[in-house]
Amino acid sequence: MLCWYKCPCLSVSPYPYHINCVRTLNSLSLSLSVFFFMDPLFLILLSFAIISPTSSSTSDSLREGSSLSIEKPEDVLVSAGGVFTAGFHQVGNNSYCFAIWFNEPSSSSPDSHQNLTIVWMANRDQPVNGKRSKLTLQRTGNLILTDAAQSHVWTTTTNSLSPAGLSLHDSGNLVLHNLNTKVVLWQSFDSPTDTLLPLQPFTRTATLISTRSHSNFSSGFYKLFFDNDNLLRLLFDGPEISSVYWPNPAYVSWDNARSTYNSSRTALLDSLGSFVSSDNMTFLAADYGAKWQRRLTIDFDGNVRLYSRKMPGESWVVSWQAFSDPCVIHGICGANSVCSYDPSSGRKCSCLPGYQMQNHTDWSLGCQPEFQFSYGEGESLFQQLSQIEFYGYDYNEYQSYSYGDCEKRCLELDNCKGFQYTFASGVYNCNPKTQLLSGHRWNTQGYFYLRLPKAHFFSSIDMQPPTNLGLSCMGVVVDLKREYIKNRVSKPVKFLLWFACGVGVVEVICIILVWGLLSSTFSKSNEDIHGYLLTATGFKMFSYAELKTATRGFSEEVGRGAGGVVYKGVLADQRVAAIKVLNEANQGEAEFLAEASTIGKVNHMNLIEMWGYCSEGKHRILVYEYMEHGSLAQKLASNVLDSEKRFEIAVGTAKGLAYLHEECLEWVLHCDVKPQNILLDSNYQPKVADFGLSKLLNRDELKNSSFSRIRGTRGYIAPEWVYNLPITSKVDVYSYGVVVLEMVTGRNPTMDVESSNGEQRRLTMWLRDKLNETDIGSRMGEIIDPSFAGKYDVEKMEILLRVALHCVEEDRDSRPTMSQVVERLLVHGKESQ
Known part of the structure; x- marks a missing residue:
């Protein structure tokens, strides 16, 4: 960072000032060398600051880029109400697991640390070392647990394009979520170990597995799970044999008061002590009622028990168990x-x-x-x-x-x-x-x-347990060796070694920084650059080889249109991207880069975000964010969108087009508004895609705009294209109106609609013949999408229909602007609520 601020011209435009920057960097390098060798204490402190990871102290959350260190006992997460704690728990000799436990230990044992009630563990079958192990929330949104050898012992395998955070709730649930959208990326409730907490759903994908013994927390031989016949079962899964022992395998399901006729396979324990399962397995706690801490645990002896206590810190009491006779x-x-x-x-x-x-x-x-x-x-x-x-x-x-x-x-x-x-x-x-x-x-x-x-053979038998022998493994402490051999090095020698290492680390870092700045500043050829460069527009220029690797050889096609083919890929930073390979265009590299630069500057929540591009030889490729729910066209075909979602999609699409027409720095015409170019994110929020490449004009070029050929898709194009009239933003308004008509009626405008007299008519003409301004409300039922099955908001659908019919007027001057469409939808949308 020091090198960067010493050369401010690089942050503006590096090319015109390269001579001055070289001189500045040379002077800086010499100054840094002199300063470092004159002040070794600063050097050592700086080296430790560089290599030391960020760490988190006691709180209920962990932000990305932070970690919990096993060597800092205060590095724990405590839920807001102080009910649960998450941190490293010792399970053996220098062996630790990342776990969640009740904050208050049971009063039945004088050793509070050994009597903590564990409810969840991340790595119980692979404990980590007591030194240099840590839990880290990476900036990519992935939560990893690393051992002293830096190996990944456990991970959530998640990624997030937006900032993520890890929070411990008072319910005992450890949640990794997107901080902006609040979408849950991972949660401990979905992967229980041996305990089910109140209001924690138990589903077909979950399994409770007992511990090996009272003091050995590794996975034991007993499992509680939903079997393929939809029954909640207990299984003994021993080293050599396995067998189901609950419900009684000697009886059929109905003799055990169970039902196999429910494929949901869910169960839930509430805070009052009532357990309900989809197979009719139910029970009530003996102390049924409120204000109790509860947990349902499959113990190491294979019995499932419901424990409760009236106040935090009291001893746990068994309020229900599956077997009264454990034998x-x-x-x-x-x-x-x-x-x-x-x-x-x-x-x-x-x-x-x-x-x-x-x-x-x-x-x-x-x-x-x-x-x-x-x-x-x-x-x-x-x-x-x-x-x-x-x-x-x-x-x-x-x-x-x-x-x-x-x-x-x-x-x-x-x-x-x-x-x-x-x-x-x-x-x-x-x-x-x-x-x-x-x-x-x-x-x-x-x-x-x-x-x-x-x-x-014995004449008489008196079967008694052998004397002086352990009757179970509950008292056995398993030592998992995690020890280091201490090297015998004197303190002066150790100091010199650290000093030399610090000098080397700082010099290497400075060399890398200076070399990186010079390389990114003075390189003039894309073919000489491996990886990607940060361009002046703020997004990235990818190499063709990099995008080919990201798409695994352009193997997974997710879309195709007149402009090119879209592939799904995973970039080097683990972001999932939509990579559009454009058809071989006549435009040169300078024209393509100018248009890509303009698109990169466009930023709106209802416009697809562009992350970068590739212009290498004949290849012209655009890199966008990937939308989980695909296109509006796909969702309309599958009939999964209700009237409320369609109204919100119409509003969001209108906002995006209004921004393109009236708010962004360049005047952008889309020229191909259709359901295939309206993408939906994980929350079904619309994002308009494929804008900008059709035509980019400055605002003062509006009157002189012309196109050499018709652009758009049959059924959605405005009359101006056919009659060779001047093209304005009203062509997008017309296409938008046709899209809204398609959402309301469920009819594809690219196919002719049969009227009552058997004549094939276009969708817009068919609707105008069928409706007029006075009878839209009374005849909605005849034209509304049949997939709604009568379940829709009449007022909102009527508003959409009126706005759409206004947008598809033959006379372009009679059509509203997109900002007027947004205003009308928002006003009427609020009135209908």
């Missing part, structure tokens, strides 16, 4: 084990006889046999276990089998681990099991018979 949850104790539950002592896991724990710290891994599964004839016995049931993996179900038949059938199968023998509905049922999973104690009339080698 029916699949995978809770792992394979080859049995779960038992006592309300007073809690859940316990036990290995089956002949089996031992696979990992003494984690019951989810289950138990492994102490023997080999190679049974010879007569080598197996069956151990009787009472009131125990295993889920699924039946080889088959055999009814009315005697015990002897059932035992014989299991011995005949090499992979039979035992069999369930129960009495139900007056018959005995035999179920040989190939896997022993989700075992639990159950009040059933029957037994389970475990197949064991004779050497491991």
Whole structure:
């Protein structure tokens, strides 16, 4: 910046003063060198100022270009009401995740930091280092989380052409939005982790995934989601097997009071404690009522629980849970084990006889046999276990089998681990099991018979949990190594290294700045420039190679007209652009650059914004902003615009044309106003496109204007073109009137309209024959667009029709100006509200 201000002539017009600027820059370079070496302290401070990123302190929002540093505990976002905090949370040894938590820790633990209630995490399966990691909102509108190695651990993959901001709301929602339009680019409510907060929509694309344990926040084995049959389900997705365990898989949906006949797949928890799902799954909290903090969480044990507390900081209380007996949850104790539950002592896991724990710290891994599964004839016995049931993996179900038949059938199968023998509905049922999973104690009339080698057969069984062993993984702290090896360097040597690096950094930066200024100032040939240059008009000149890369070889065509073909592309700065390749024109480069320069100066909210151009060899290309909703023609064909949107589009289009005719520095005629040249942004706001290249005139050339050929599109052109009359701004007024008639009637003016006597007439003539000034209101229903199905604002549609008929008068002097059209629409629009 110092180099720039020392040479003010560059900021005005660099070419006439290049000699003086060279002298100034040479003097500046020498002065800077002397100053830097005479003041090393300033040098070091400047180097730190250059390389240090901007950072944000405590607030509820983060602006683009700012970051939250993991090394600054005060770098957090706190919601306006102080309910939630977002920041880096320690999850292991020098391991952190960016998370959202309730600001007030639960009072049930003296360690408030360890007892924070986490409701969302960005990178729980890939924690970052405790040093030099940060969350940054880039100027492109993308939110990224970088590790110490500068790798992107997590990103929202968003972009915004306008300034963006990140805000933490009192609802617990972290929202990235466009500051100008308030459009939400990304929000944490759309990608929950293990918790659903009040008024947070739960949709078909969302999934709640449990944590691995109470202290391990990585993704666990349990999921709550909407299945393809539109039912809200709980799934155990273990390392080897997966199974649905809620609603009860043994019953069909209607036996579980669920309905599959709703494809919306949505659910919502309100602040009072009522949960409603589209599949008829509903429940009320035991403490139903207002003034409670609530959260619905799928816990690491696979149970879904609704927690609440009356005041911030109090202990959480379970006010609803999916299972009163946690042992029916699949995978809770792992394979080859049995779960038992006592309300007073809690859940316990036990290995089956002949089996031992696979990992003494984690019951989810289950138990492994102490023997080999190679049974010879007569080598197996069956151990009787009472009131125990295993889920699924039946080889088959055999009814009315005697015990002897059932035992014989299991011995005949090499992979039979035992069999369930129960009495139900007056018959005995035999179920040989190939896997022993989700075992639990159950009040059933029957037994389970475990197949064991004779050497491991027990005369009496007392299944108890192994002593001195962890019964779950809830107390295990997983250390994720994120340590640095400290180098042993003395302080003087370290100071000299920093000093040398600072000198080098500043010199390199100055060289780059000076070289860049000289290159952009004194270069005379476009072919010698790689990338794009900032031209005197304020927008950019692109190379053909750059635009070819942006469009992937001009592969995605989004529009085509008489002037050229439009392609969708992504520029180097990640902006999405509409790139129009003009048909090979007769005009030279100087004429094209003059016209492009004029278009670049035009700036209005209802005119398409031009970002740059390319004039390289025979290539003439214009680069515009990209409109998400395409053209008005496309939306009229798909019947998605209601009467209110059409009225607003008519007003916005009129404003844009009025600016071209009467307000901008040059007198600009569009000459081809039609629905294809009216584009719609994300909010359906219209922007007139393809203006200016047809004809650009100074205002004093109005009387002498002439065109060598008819311009425009059949059905929209004014009579002046046909009768070779002088062309004025009234040709655009006529075309605009035809466009409005098309919006009101839904009829394409390029096609003839059949009248009552069978004669084919133009749209304007057909309407004039059908209507007059006195009966427009009474006959609106006969001409209005049928797609409205009778749902439209009668007054606004009548206003549009009257204005349009005024615009398409044969006599150009009888037509209003576009500013008069705007005034009339705005006045009557307010009166009709």
